Amino acid sequence: MAPPSSFLWSRRVFLTLLTGFVLLPVYVMVSSSLKPLADVTGEFRWLPSGLTVRPYTDIWSTVPLARYFVNSLIVAGAATVCSVVIAVFGAYAVSRYEFRGKRVFTVTVLSTQMFPGILFLLPLFLLYVNIGNATGIALFGSRGGLILTYLTFSLPFSIWMLIGYFDSVPRDLDEAALVDGCGPLGALLRIVVPAAVPGIVAVAVYAFMTAWGEVLFASVMTNDTTRTLAVGLQGYSTLNDVYWNQIMAASLVVSVPVVAGFLLLQRYLVAGLTAGAVK
Numbered sequence: 001m002a003p004p005s006s007f008l009w010s011r012r013v014f015l016t017l018l019t020g021f022v023l024l025p026v027y028v029m030v031s032s033s034l035k036p037l038a039d040v041t042g043e044f045r046w047l048p049s050g051l052t053v054r055p056y057t058d059i060w061s062t063v064p065l066a067r068y069f070v071n072s073l074i075v076a077g078a079a080t081v082c083s084v085v086i087a088v089f090g091a092y093a094v095s096r097y098e099f100r101g102k103r104v105f106t107v108t109v110l111s112t113q114m115f116p117g118i119l120f121l122l123p124l125f126l127l128y129v130n131i132g133n134a135t136g137i138a139l140f141g142s143r144g145g146l147i148l149t150y151l152t153f154s155l156p157f158s159i160w161m162l163i164g165y166f167d168s169v170p171r172d173l174d175e176a177a178l179v180d181g182c183g184p185l186g187a188l189l190r191i192v193v194p195a196a197v198p199g200i201v202a203v204a205v206y207a208f209m210t211a212w213g214e215v216l217f218a219s220v221m222t223n224d225t226t227r228t229l230a231v232g233l234q235g236y237s238t239l240n241d242v243y244w245n246q247i248m249a250a251s252l253v254v255s256v257p258v259v260a261g262f263l264l265l266q267r268y269l270v271a272g273l274t275a276g277a278v279k
Contacts, residue, residue: 036054058243059249150210161206169196212230
């Protein structure tokens with residue numbers, strides 16, 4: 001039965017307004033990034049009087065944006081890989097085996113998401129400083145320390161999410177692999193992991209986006225050498241001036257990896273997030 005025409009027109013109007021609401025800030029960012037600084041700080045105009053690509057070339061010299069970019073790629077990439085690998089083994093153990101404290105473990109993993117991140121800032125800071133003083137291992141102000149910090153946020157959710165996805169993979173596949181001569185590790189890597197690719201991709205995207213755009217811990221746990229993009233963008237604001245056009249240009253540049261990755265992996269992400277909703 002076809003819906004009434006009034007419903008169709010209402011839906012079109014609503015979607016048009018929603019699209020305009022979403023695209024309007026993007027247009028302002030793009031247009032501001034192509035304006036001279038004087039035009040950005042002056043009276044706002046919907047149509048720029050003049051266009052220039054100089055902000056896109058100046059962003060690399062005003063602040064060491066390339067170094068921040070490399071730091072963010074290393075930290076976010078390493079945190080994503082570690083989170084996915086550990087979550088796969090942890091979720092598989094919880095999904096396939098019975099052991100004492102299993103329910104307590106799953107509840108504890110999920111309950112860590114209830115606390116705001118700022119509660120962990122001071123304990124992690126003191127822990128890293130004391131470890132550095134006692135062992136000489138520099139966690140504070142290093143990329144390794146920041147990677148460990150991001151694992152404390154992404155890993156619990158990754159494990160919890162993959163548990164639900166592994167539960168949706170039939171156990172008969174594991175048993176068939178064991179009959180064919182595979183051990184538990186072989187059944188995981190050869191059978192379960194290929195069947196759970198959408199869920200693993202969803203976890204990887206979540207872990208990467210969490211590490212890529214995090215500001216609070218990156219502003220405290222890093223120094224001038226290990227600073228990431230989320231914190232490095234503050235360098236375009238000085239005591240004398242704020243380079244708004246360069247801020248807009250840099251924001252668009254640093255968002256490219258996340259947007260491109262999301263578009264490429266969109267179908268896997270949707271399948272992973274909706275896994276287990278319908279059986």
